[in-house]
Amino acid sequence: MKYKEPDTLYLQKIGTTIKTLREEHGWSQEQFSFKSGLHRTYIGSIERGERNISVLNLKKIANTLEVPITKLFDFEI
Amino acid sequence: MKYKEPDTLYLQKIGTTIKTLREEHGWSQEQFSFKSGLHRTYIGSIERGERNISVLNLKKIANTLEVPITKLFDFEI
Numbered sequence: 001m002k003y004k005e006p007d008t009l010y011l012q013k014i015g016t017t018i019k020t021l022r023e024e025h026g027w028s029q030e031q032f033s034f035k036s037g038l039h040r041t042y043i044g045s046i047e048r049g050e051r052n053i054s055v056l057n058l059k060k061i062a063n064t065l066e067v068p069i070t071k072l073f074d075f076e077i
Numbered sequence: 078m079k080y081k082e083p084d085t086l087y088l089q090k091i092g093t094t095i096k097t098l099r100e101e102h103g104w105s106q107e108q109f110s111f112k113s114g115l116h117r118t119y120i121g122s123i124e125r126g127e128r129n130i131s132v133l134n135l136k137k138i139a140n141t142l143e144v145p146i147t148k149l150f151d152f153e154i
Binding site for chain 1: 080084087088091129130131132133135136145146147150
């Protein structure tokens with residue numbers, strides 16, 4: 001485990017939220033990669049909660065998903 | 078300029094928001110550094126909008142400031 005447990009859980013919650021929003025658009029990771037400009041494997045690792053994402057990449061993801069960035073934190077811990 | 082203009086502005090808005098919240102607590106950067114575990118110079122560069130902050134550091138900052146992480150994005154662009 002690369003991060004402390006609570007941090008890993010936090011990153012996984014963000015990843016799951018992003019995945020859900022992506023699927024609501026009906027996009028594959030490939031399509032999301034094309035639309036966001038982020039590499040597909042990076043998107044996969046984000047959705048699995050393996051990345052300590054930077055705020056500018058979070059903003060890029062939120063913009064692509066057409067949601068406010070705060071929506072990516074819309075989960076219970 | 079290290080980042081594209083809109084990104085720089087975005088980071089500056091987050092930095093200003095963090096600075097305002099810190100000052101509302103009446104904390105110096107030094108005190109905030111001690112409470113958060115983040116280095117004082119790093120805090121200074123965040124508040125100046127020079128850092129593409131990671132989400133785990135944003136979470137650490139929000140927890141220290143005793144606000145939800147979404148509060149750090151409470152600004153108009």
